[in-house]
Amino acid sequence: GAGVSQSPSNKVTEKGKDVELRCDPISGHTALYWYRQSLGQGLEFLIYFQGNSAPDKSGLPSDRFSAERTGGSVSTLTIQRTQQEDSAVYLCASSLTGRSQPQHFGDGTRLSIL
Amino acid sequence: GENVEQHPSTLSVQEGDSAVIKCTYSDSASNYFPWYKQELGKRPQLIIDIRSNVGEKKDQRIAVTLNKTAKHFSLHITETQPEDSAVYFCAASGAQAGTALIFGKGTTLSVSS
Numbered sequence: 001g002a003g004v005s006q007s008p009s010n011k012v013t014e015k016g017k018d019v020e021l022r023c024d025p026i027s028g029h030t031a032l033y034w035y036r037q038s039l040g041q042g043l044e045f046l047i048y049f050q051g052n053s054a055p056d057k058s059g060l061p062s063d064r065f066s067a068e069r070t071g072g073s074v075s076t077l078t079i080q081r082t083q084q085e086d087s088a089v090y091l092c093a094s095s096l097t098g099r100s101q102p103q104h105f106g107d108g109t110r111l112s113i114l
Numbered sequence: 115g116e117n118v119e120q121h122p123s124t125l126s127v128q129e130g131d132s133a134v135i136k137c138t139y140s141d142s143a144s145n146y147f148p149w150y151k152q153e154l155g156k157r158p159q160l161i162i163d164i165r166s167n168v169g170e171k172k173d174q175r176i177a178v179t180l181n182k183t184a185k186h187f188s189l190h191i192t193e194t195q196p197e198d199s200a201v202y203f204c205a206a207s208g209a210q211a212g213t214a215l216i217f218g219k220g221t222t223l224s225v226s227s
Contacts, residue, residue, distance in 0.1 A: 033214055042218060042219040043203065043205075048214050059214070091157070091158070100165065100207060102148060103215060105150075105158045105159075
């Protein structure tokens with residue numbers, strides 16, 4: 001595809017519900033990253049996928065957060081039992097490889113927890 | 115782990131002036147330093163990057179300098195225009211495969227005409 005695609009663009013849900021966010025990286029990019037951006041804040045690393053290697057989950061804030069990447073392409077970030085502090089924009093990025101390569105971002109999913 | 119500090123948090127300049135944003139990093143193993151521009155409600159866009167084997171890189175009105183010894187790097191924008199108004203983020207990452215970008219907290223640049 002032309003760029004990183006994320007869906008949905010906006011998601012509003014009630015506290016305690018589970019949500020799934022989707023990321024479709026640039027075709028051919030082997031590395032995929034998830035970041036979180038709270039209002040007026042910088043980008044916080046969540047998780048990283050590189051090829052078939054085990055993902056780097058070191059940025060996940062709690063065990064309510066998980067992610068998978070099927071077939072080395074599309075990735076899904078799942079947040080279980082959502083809390084109000086989970087409200088943020090979730091950004092996905094991909095790069096050609098995981099070694100010091102430019103990362104290209106999607107438009108993000110704006111998640112609002114009521 | 116890596117820590118990136120960015121200053122100033124806000125910067126206001128007149129159109130045509132220069133703007134400088136500075137970042138420091140903590141991990142001497144970091145070797146890749148991109149800068150992103152994010153307009154309100156939009157995705158971060160890569161505007162320039164530099165690797166540790168280079169001291170300076172320029173692209174039209176934008177330049178980045180890197181001082182490995184002092185572990186700091188700076189973004190320079192010359193002849194600023196109103197459309198340069200945005201939030202700018204610096205970032206750093208290491209040499210190992212899978213090293214994610216660690217971002218500064220951002221600088222809000224306002225260019226008034």
